[in-house]
Amino acid sequence: MALRIKNLNFYYGRRKAVEDVSMDIMPNEVTAIIGPSGCGKSTFLKALNRISELDDNTRVEGSVDFFGQNIYDPQVNLNRLRRQIGMVFQNQSLPDEYL
Ligand SMILES: Nc1ncnc2c1ncn2[C@@H]1O[C@H](COP(=O)(O)OP(=O)(O)O)[C@@H](O)[C@H]1O
């Protein structure tokens, strides 16, 4: 198992954006997440490398194990985690010097 997600809930303030998601993601496979706009796909993905918590007033419940380690453990090195679990965004807003 690359990722084992258990009972994941994610809140923006009082609004629950991800509700009770449990799933395993295997290494060396392509896994697609499909659903209507606003159903929580991006929030779910962002919870997998803890960039979702960069937004104010967020809260997460449940666990995400990445090769056996809980990414929500306070000991986790976030820079290292985000190097290992990268994201490519639909919309890039980069400063001009990067374009
Ligand atoms: N930064 C945020 N602050 C508050 N609410 C948000 C934020 N980002 C997303 N949401 C809300 O969370 C829900 C899920 O959004 P999102 O994860 O972007 O869905 P999707 O990627 O499936 O379109 C929506 O109701 C959206 O309005």
Ligand SMILES: [Mg+2]
């Ligand atoms: Mg999205």
